[in-house]
Amino acid sequence: MIIDAVQMKANLEDIRGKIAAAAAKAGRKPEEVTLMAVTKTKPLEVMLALADLGLTSFGENYPDEIEEKIPSLGAYPFPVAMIGHLQSRKAKIVADRCDEFHSLDRLDIAEKMERLCAERDRILPVFLECNVGDEESKSGWHFRSDVLPDDFLADYEKIAQLPHLDIRGLMTLPPFAEDGESNRPYFIRMRKIADGLNRRGAHITQLSMGTSSDYMVAIEEGATIVRIGTALAGAREYKK
Numbered sequence: 229m230i231i232d233a234v235q236m237k238a239n240l241e242d243i244r245g246k247i248a249a250a251a252a253k254a255g256r257k258p259e260e261v262t263l264m265a266v267t268k269t270k271p272l273e274v275m276l277a278l279a280d281l282g283l284t285s286f287g288e289n290y291p292d293e294i295e296e297k298i299p300s301l302g303a304y305p306f307p308v309a310m311i312g313h314l315q316s317r318k319a320k321i322v323a324d325r326c327d328e329f330h331s332l333d334r335l336d337i338a339e340k341m342e343r344l345c346a347e348r349d350r351i352l353p354v355f356l357e358c359n360v361g362d363e364e365s366k367s368g369w370h371f372r373s374d375v376l377p378d379d380f381l382a383d384y385e386k387i388a389q390l391p392h393l394d395i396r397g398l399m400t401l402p403p404f405a406e407d408g409e410s411n412r413p414y415f416i417r418m419r420k421i422a423d424g425l426n427r428r429g430a431h432i433t434q435l436s437m438g439t440s441s442d443y444m445v446a447i448e449e450g451a452t453i454v455r456i457g458t459a460l461a462g463a464r465e466y467k468k
């Protein structure tokens with residue numbers, strides 16, 4: 229497989245320019261936005277090439293693939309975050325190899341990760357996944373409006389008490405849209421959810437939202453982490 233480092237460098241320059249423009253539009257500094265490279269289905273060589281280009285944050289979706297590419301926690305000089313849906317039986321892989329867990333989507337997986345992290349004597353930074361489009365097909369806590377549902381608040385309180393999980397922020401993947409603009413209301417909703425939690429004494433400072441199709445709008449609405457795969461490393465090919 230040929231890694232087109234030249235193409236990736238050009239993609240990266242384009243993305244950095246757009247991040248800066250979106251941040252400026254919102255009166256924010258580009259340094260407030262972290263670009264996470266989403267490298268699912270891409271070989272390790274692509275991650276290393278992106279690290280060479282200056283990328284400092286990586287996101288992976290599939291535990292089996294993490295097992296192949298990431299031999300141990302801290303194997304590479306860059307952090308790797310789990311950003312995909314995690315089945316309970318695969319939780320150990322994340323506890324053993326991932327620096328962060330951005331797709332914490334239910335209380336029982338939080339409790340399982342707490343046990344695994346306690347055994348390993350490590351603290352895991354986590355993001356709570358918010359299903360801001362109230363979609364049946366997606367995991368995470370469901371939101372139909374800016375109002376914080378009681379079940380979410382109850383789970384939040386319990387997770388916040390877990391000593392080996394450190395809630396860093398909220399994460400969302402809004403409904404798929406060709407144009408980013410249609411997702412603006414969802415990004416606004418996400419920010420209001422964070423504000424609502426903070427009014428209740430939480431310290432949510434990170435919003436992980438925005439992918440290749442909508443990261444500029446996400447930044448305008450307060451994203452601090454954008455997760456970009458396709459626009460950076462090209463389309464994904466899935467093995468049959």
Ligand SMILES: *Cc1c(COP(=O)(O)O)cnc(C)c1O
Nearest residue numbers: 266311401439440455456457458
């Ligand atoms: C795949 C994926 C991304 C990246 O999507 P692109 O459209 O390729 O930029 C971001 N976040 C999550 C949760 C993903 O699964």
